[in-house]
Amino acid sequence: MGDVPATNDLEQMLREVGLRVTRPRVAVLGAVHTLPHADTDSILGAVRAELPEVSHQAVYDSLHTLTAKGLVRRIQPSGSVSRYESRVGDNHHHAVCRSCGVIVDVDCAHGAAPCLTASDDHGFVIDEAEVIYWGLCPDCSTASS
Amino acid sequence: MGDVPATNDLEQMLREVGLRVTRPRVAVLGAVHTLPHADTDSILGAVRAELPEVSHQAVYDSLHTLTAKGLVRRIQPSGSVSRYESRVGDNHHHAVCRSCGVIVDVDCAHGAAPCLTASDDHGFVIDEAEVIYWGLCPDCSTASS
DNA sequence: CCATATTCTTGACTTGTTCAAGAAAAAGGG
DNA sequence: CCCTTTTTCTTGAACAAGTCAAGAATATGG
Structure with missing residues (x-):
């Protein structure tokens, strides 16, 4: 890989x-x-x-x-232009830095395809759960302290 | 409410x-x-x-x-323009229809602020986990079947 | 090697959003 | 209640990302 x-x-x-x-x-x-x-x-x-x-x-x-x-x-996280990645089909998520916009891969916390269950799906047929972790990357968090 | x-x-x-x-x-x-x-x-x-x-x-x-x-x-889900909501501070998420773009609120599946734990945060200081459920709304899923 | 369907080039255009300068209006002090 | 100061709003232009459309070029199957 x-x-x-x-x-x-x-x-x-x-x-x-x-x-x-x-x-x-x-x-x-x-x-x-x-x-x-x-x-x-x-x-x-x-x-x-x-x-x-x-x-x-x-x-x-x-x-x-x-x-x-x-x-x-x-x-395409909020406020960002489109970005592309080649890692597909393995249910991973992303952490995005609010300050510099850098994106890193984050493996799903709970295993295979866990987040695919909403508490109440309102009748939606859901095929994917996308998770974005917002915060500050190591560089920006030390720089701003 | x-x-x-x-x-x-x-x-x-x-x-x-x-x-x-x-x-x-x-x-x-x-x-x-x-x-x-x-x-x-x-x-x-x-x-x-x-x-x-x-x-x-x-x-x-x-x-x-x-x-x-x-x-x-x-x-601002991928491919959508900016949208706004007044429900703030209660850690809820969204389901977005891939076909018509409609958005509905979804309460967090696991309680208070659960999704805030990534398996490996790469040193990020994470302050929010945003979840978007992608799929088809009831109208579009029946229309396309 | 040819024919056909697909893909690429060129260049204009749309849409959502931001920038900038000056006019208008809100809030606090007299 | 009025005046001053600061903030906010109007106007109008500019910008960036992405899309549309027509014709030229290219890949693929025969």
């Missing part, structure tokens, strides 16, 4: 979900693996390091497509 | 947190009480029903000030 997949693996991932393999998509998927929790702009920058000519639209399209196919996950 | 406070009560709330009492602020605070989970535009509309001349900027300013003083809470 934590390793960034090789290009071949990235192409494989795309094929497995039935997507055409294009240079922009491979680069975007790679960037999301390399830069967890990056915003669209950072991803665009990383992709252009490799493919200087890609349009921002291609990156937006790729991110949407990859999100729809479940290869990446979009996260 | 659930009653919309009278104008006098609203003014009182403003004074208690040290804010000047102005017509726009009273109207905004009232609108947030009347329309829970409303977006800025709906609030603007509700305020203008009463004060046709208010600027949208006054509404934005009021909402920010009220939020800063803790009289209202801002919520």
Whole structure:
């Protein structure tokens, strides 16, 4: 875990979900693996390091497509722009720093898929419980004391 | 609970947190009480029903000030614009419909302030755990079946 | 290698929100 | 009750993220 997949693996991932393999998509998927929790702009920058000519639209399209196919996950805490991560399907959550906005992964406190039970679901068919822990990251909490 | 406070009560709330009492602020605070989970535009509309001349900027300013003083809470699920609610300080969560975007309140499943424990906080000083239940509301789940 | 469907480029546009300057209004002291 | 000071509101422009649309380019299956 934590390793960034090789290009071949990235192409494989795309094929497995039935997507055409294009240079922009491979680069975007790679960037999301390399830069967890990056915003669209950072991803665009990383992709252009490799493919200087890609349009921002291609990156937006790729991110949407990859999100729809479940290869990446979009996260968007209040007040933040969209960010993406490659860790999918393992029910983890996030801690967000109120001061600098940094995001870290937090494994779910209670095991497998625990938080999926609301006390009263009002008739909703719930498929996911998202938990965001708000606070100050180590750097900001020492800096502000 | 659930009653919309009278104008006098609203003014009182403003004074208690040290804010000047102005017509726009009273109207905004009232609108947030009347329309829970409303977006800025709906609030603007509700305020203008009463004060046709208010600027949208006054509404934005009021909402920010009220939020800063803790009289209202801002919520902003992924893909949604800012919404506001008047129910504050009681650790409740939200269920959001993926289809129509409607938001309902959900009381915390485990009691008082339970979700505030991450399995590993990475050194964060956490002050709030926000839970969003994603799914389909009763209307949308029957419509799409 | 070709045909077809998909994807990418280009560039304009929308929407929600913020910024800034001056006018208006609230609150406290005389 | 009026005046002064500070805060808030109005007006209007600006901004950023993301979306839309038309045509050019490219991937894939045959």
